[in-house]
Amino acid sequence: xxxxxxxxxxxxxxxxxxxxxxAELVSDLRDVARAAPMRSPVTRWGKPMSVKMTSAGRLxxxxxxxxxxxxxxxxxxxxxxxxxxxxxxxxxxVTGLERAxxxxxxxxxxxxxxxxxxxxxxxxxxDWPVLSxxxxxxxxxxxxxxxxxxxxxxxxxxxxxxVVMGGAARLAYHGVDKIRFGSSRLLPDGxxxxxxxxxxxx
DNA sequence: AAGTTACC
DNA sequence: GCGC
Numbered sequence: 001x002x003x004x005x006x007x008x009x010x011x012x013x014x015x016x017x018x019x020x021x022x023a024e025l026v027s028d029l030r031d032v033a034r035a036a037p038m039r040s041p042v043t044r045w046g047k048p049m050s051v052k053m054t055s056a057g058r059l060x061x062x063x064x065x066x067x068x069x070x071x072x073x074x075x076x077x078x079x080x081x082x083x084x085x086x087x088x089x090x091x092x093x094v095t096g097l098e099r100a101x102x103x104x105x106x107x108x109x110x111x112x113x114x115x116x117x118x119x120x121x122x123x124x125x126x127d128w129p130v131l132s133x134x135x136x137x138x139x140x141x142x143x144x145x146x147x148x149x150x151x152x153x154x155x156x157x158x159x160x161x162x163v164v165m166g167g168a169a170r171l172a173y174h175g176v177d178k179i180r181f182g183s184s185r186l187l188p189d190g191x192x193x194x195x196x197x198x199x200x201x202x
Numbered sequence: 203a204a205g206t207t208a209c210c
Numbered sequence: 211g212c213g214c
Contacts, residue, residue: 047205063204107204117214118204142213152213175204177212 004143004153009129009167013094017160021086022135022186028084029106029135029193032056035081036074038108050113056083056104059200061122068122070103070200083197091131091197094162099128102200109139109179109192117144117152117175120165120198128199129166135159135193138180144173159184 004010017025038052041063055061059070060080073079083104091101107115120130134157144152146168154177157163165172179192187193 041204043203043205045203045205047203049204051204053204061204068204114205116204116206120204140212154213 004145004151004172005155007143007167007169007172009165010143010169010172011164011166012155012157013162013164014158015160016094016162017090017133019160019186022160024086025084025133025195026135026186026193028086029195032081032084032104032106036060036078037076038106039075049115050109051115052108052110054106055080056087056106057102059103061103061105070122087195087197090133090162094131094164095129097128099199101131101197103196103198105196105198107194107196109137109176109194111179111181111190113191114178115176117142117148117173119171119173120196121171123198123200125199125202126170129164129170131197132163132165133195134161134163135195136184136187137190137192138183139192139194140177140179142175142177143169146171146173148173159186
């Protein structure tokens with residue numbers, strides 16, 4: 001009866017975005033990726049992650065041999081593109097917050113890509129919720145606890161689903177175990193996109 | 203380890 | 211196939 005998915009502050013809004021809204025977001029994200037190319041960052045141990053990522057907003061999340069952090073520039077040196085207005089509007093409508101997110105992290109999962117269980121803890125203030133949008137292929141999302149270990153629970157996220165992690169769920173471990181490559185027709189070449197919106201600075 | 207692999 |  002202590003299921004992680006029941007953690008206060010964890011919300012899954014199934015099917016929040018219709019197919020037109022999804023297609024519009026994909027178009028916006030293509031513009032971002034054209035200005036700030038997707039990369040597979042390496043971890044502190046030099047291993048590239050299977051996910052490709054880029055960011056929009058004042059700050060982008062990066063990883064390299066120095067660790068994880070937010071930076072105002074893409075590794076290639078350009079500033080991150082602004083967060084597309086439709087994405088900001090989604091943040092506002094779902095969270096109801098006046099404060100805008102600083103970072104829109106865009107993760108692309110190709111065939112076989114995964115994301116290990118982790119906490120979002122590189123931000124300066126954990127009181128703000130994290131909002132996550134799934135686009136394209138279905139992904140098996142796993143939710144753990146605020147401490148490592150313990151029970152976990154999984155849910156298949158589909159294109160158009162929106163997840164909010166706030167309150168007790170804000171620092172809970174979470175990850176993506178696998179995607180069903182080719183399960184959606186939203187992206188012509190397959191794969192899953194996840195958008196993560198975060199307030200980074202206190 | 204925001205990692206990978208192995209094993210049930 | 212999936213949880214760990």
